[in-house]
Amino acid sequence: MKRLNSIDTFRGISILWMFLGHLLDWWLIEQDFWFYKNFIFNIVDPIGSSAFIFIAGVSTAISLKMKYIRAEISDKYDVRTIKKEYLFRSFLILIVALIYNVSIAITLLNPLYIWTWFVLLTIAISLLIAWPLFKLPILYRIIIGIAIWIGNQYLLNLLLPYQGEGNFFGLVFHIFYHSLDLDVILSFFPFFLFGGVIGELIFKIYQINDNKLMKKALKKQLIYPLIFIGLILIFLGITIQFPDFFWRNRSLSWMIYTLGVDITLLMVFTIFEEFIHLKKRMKKSILFYFSYYSLTIYLLHNLLFFIFYKQISIYYIWIFILVVYLAVGYLLKVLYKKFGYKLSLKYQIGRLAKGISRSI
Numbered sequence: 001m002k003r004l005n006s007i008d009t010f011r012g013i014s015i016l017w018m019f020l021g022h023l024l025d026w027w028l029i030e031q032d033f034w035f036y037k038n039f040i041f042n043i044v045d046p047i048g049s050s051a052f053i054f055i056a057g058v059s060t061a062i063s064l065k066m067k068y069i070r071a072e073i074s075d076k077y078d079v080r081t082i083k084k085e086y087l088f089r090s091f092l093i094l095i096v097a098l099i100y101n102v103s104i105a106i107t108l109l110n111p112l113y114i115w116t117w118f119v120l121l122t123i124a125i126s127l128l129i130a131w132p133l134f135k136l137p138i139l140y141r142i143i144i145g146i147a148i149w150i151g152n153q154y155l156l157n158l159l160l161p162y163q164g165e166g167n168f169f170g171l172v173f174h175i176f177y178h179s180l181d182l183d184v185i186l187s188f189f190p191f192f193l194f195g196g197v198i199g200e201l202i203f204k205i206y207q208i209n210d211n212k213l214m215k216k217a218l219k220k221q222l223i224y225p226l227i228f229i230g231l232i233l234i235f236l237g238i239t240i241q242f243p244d245f246f247w248r249n250r251s252l253s254w255m256i257y258t259l260g261v262d263i264t265l266l267m268v269f270t271i272f273e274e275f276i277h278l279k280k281r282m283k284k285s286i287l288f289y290f291s292y293y294s295l296t297i298y299l300l301h302n303l304l305f306f307i308f309y310k311q312i313s314i315y316y317i318w319i320f321i322l323v324v325y326l327a328v329g330y331l332l333k334v335l336y337k338k339f340g341y342k343l344s345l346k347y348q349i350g351r352l353a354k355g356i357s358r359s360i
Contacts, residue, residue: 001062001066004273007291008292010269011052012290012291014051014055015294015298018048018049023317024317026304027309027312032313045258046258046261047261049183057126057196058266064082067085081357081358085350085354089127089353090128093124096299097118098114100118117188118182118183119183126188130189130193144193148186148193152186159173194259226263229260231264232260233260235260240253292344293335296346
């Protein structure tokens with residue numbers, strides 16, 4: 001199956017937004033911080049970490065389907081090998097996530113950040129939890145995702161009074177939540193689960209050999225129904241908790257809205273890829289490079305934290321961010337042409353996982 005530009009575009013936009021969100025968080029002076037905290041967060045953040053996790057679910061499901069097809073025609077590659085590669089890759093991402101968390105804990109002089117739901121830890125745990133669920137029918141996975149979201153609301157209400165306390169319930173709160181502003185597993189794992197469902201649907205349609213029939217099926221079986229579902233979810237998410245929806249939170253209504261945005265945008269990018277013929281222009285745009293090196297960028301962009309910490313006003317920060325975007329994009333383009341996959345941490349983790357699984 002071909003590499004889908006719609007996925008690369010969405011992942012690239014997600015990384016760009018996380019980049020933007022972090023720079024606003026780090027560089028804005030205190031009197032202008034309201035702009036980030038109260039104005040744009042709830043509306044725009046669905047293209048951030050939630051979209052990144054959602055797209056991780058989409059691409060993981062497609063990758064697994066491709067590997068299962070390979071296993072059917074290969075004598076040396078079987079289902080056990082797929083499982084080992086998948087689990088080793090998940091554990092390697094978990095190790096990277098914990099190293100990242102430790103570095104944050106050391107920087108902030110707070111050991112509690114060793115276990116904090118930054119997006120890498122959420123993806124690693126999501127991968128591990130999702131492995132047995134990929135074997136379930138699609139409907140069951142959708143029901144499980146919805147049940148987790150509902151159950152999360154009850155668990156959070158139960159544990160919230162114990163936040164910061166040094167007892168058993170305080171420990172449980174820290175394990176499941178710690179900081180409610182971050183990508184806590186019970187709120188964000190369903191995005192991975194739903195992304196996996198859509199990834200399997202995409203894979204099934206792209207297996208149609210006839211291009212005309214494939215595009216017809218793409219419109220009728222995927223794009224039209226999912227855009228309709230996405231728009232319904234956006235409407236429900238906004239109205240369920242209106243007008244409090246617009247204030248920063250991780251409520252159930254926000255998650256419904258976010259899922260709707262993620263589904264709708266992925267389908268819009270699919271329309272551009274397959275029906276508006278921007279493939280050649282989009283393939284090597286800045287979004288491609290940010291997608292290709294997404295994990296590498298996520299880790300390294302934290303070095304920008306120290307440059308203009310709380311020093312730039314809302315009027316000038318856009319110039320600085322634009323300069324950073326252009327500089328990083330150009331650098332990624334040069335590095336891609338010279339080194340290709342060698343600088344992709346995501347690729348190297350996958351390669352290492354393969355090596356370990358074959359050696360055992």
